[in-house]
Amino acid sequence: MTIYNDQISQYTTNLFAIHDKGLQRAWDETPRKGLPAISIKPEEGRFLQFLTRACGAKKALEIGTLGGYSGIWIARGLVPGGKLITLELESRHAEIAREHFEFAGVGESIEIRLGDAHHALEQLSSEAPFDFVFIDAEKTGYPKYLAWALEHTRVGGIIAAHNAYRKGSVAGLAEPDAYTETMREFNISIATNPRLMSTIYPAGDGTLVSVKVA
Ligand code: SAH
Numbered sequence: 492m493t494i495y496n497d498q499i500s501q502y503t504t505n506l507f508a509i510h511d512k513g514l515q516r517a518w519d520e521t522p523r524k525g526l527p528a529i530s531i532k533p534e535e536g537r538f539l540q541f542l543t544r545a546c547g548a549k550k551a552l553e554i555g556t557l558g559g560y561s562g563i564w565i566a567r568g569l570v571p572g573g574k575l576i577t578l579e580l581e582s583r584h585a586e587i588a589r590e591h592f593e594f595a596g597v598g599e600s601i602e603i604r605l606g607d608a609h610h611a612l613e614q615l616s617s618e619a620p621f622d623f624v625f626i627d628a629e630k631t632g633y634p635k636y637l638a639w640a641l642e643h644t645r646v647g648g649i650i651a652a653h654n655a656y657r658k659g660s661v662a663g664l665a666e667p668d669a670y671t672e673t674m675r676e677f678n679i680s681i682a683t684n685p686r687l688m689s690t691i692y693p694a695g696d697g698t699l700v701s702v703k704v705a
């Protein structure tokens with residue numbers, strides 16, 4: 492019997508993912524300022540923070556900033572003196588995220604790079620290797636983001652990618668949408684990659700998580 496559901500999720504959240512003022516502000520203000528309500532959930536944020544610290548991350552990378560909610564969690568998992576670089580295409584998203592980072596007290600440890608992540612990554616190669624990479628931008632870009640992350644994350648580092656379940660559609664739990672097949676293929680590519688040891692963390696929309704083993 493699997494008992495995981497919204498009530499269990501709330502129980503976990505109440506124990507481990509309570510918002511302080513900084514997280515609450517990013518959570519409330521992102522949709523209120525007209526950005527899409529697609530931030531990760533509190534439980535998922537706590538998990539990213541946990542992973543960041545579990546691999547002792549000093550250099551972390553996020554692809555897809557939005558209002559900065561996930562970035563705050565990741566930044567708070569970094570070892571002291573660590574830094575998060577987060578990539579965002581939309582200048583308005585980046586501006587709002589910057590405000591949220593400052594308010595949450597993590598402004599010093601986060602750099603937002605504005606522009607298409609595919610271009611930004613070319614320049615970021617010289618700043619590799621990263622300890623932790625979180626992929627959460629356009630789904631069609633995932634295969635390229637993963638290929639980059641594989642080459643630019645250290646062995647023992649962690650690569651995570653959001654929306655593994657695509658609202659349950661990958662498993663037939665919801666009607667397929669335009670990206671269901673993209674995510675199915677992406678999930679298979681992670682599951683079968685011999686350089687990664689992976690699984691899916693099932694809270695929220697599912698986070699693929701991989702340790703780079705080779
Ligand atoms: N990680 C965020 C949510 C990200 S939503 C959180 O959980 O809080 C996805 C974001 O990726 C959006 O802000 C979108 O503008 C951005 N994005 C989409 N395509 C992109 C690209 N090619 N390069 C950089 N950012 C992109």
Ligand code: MG
Pocket residue numbers: 529530531627653654
């Ligand atoms: Mg997402």
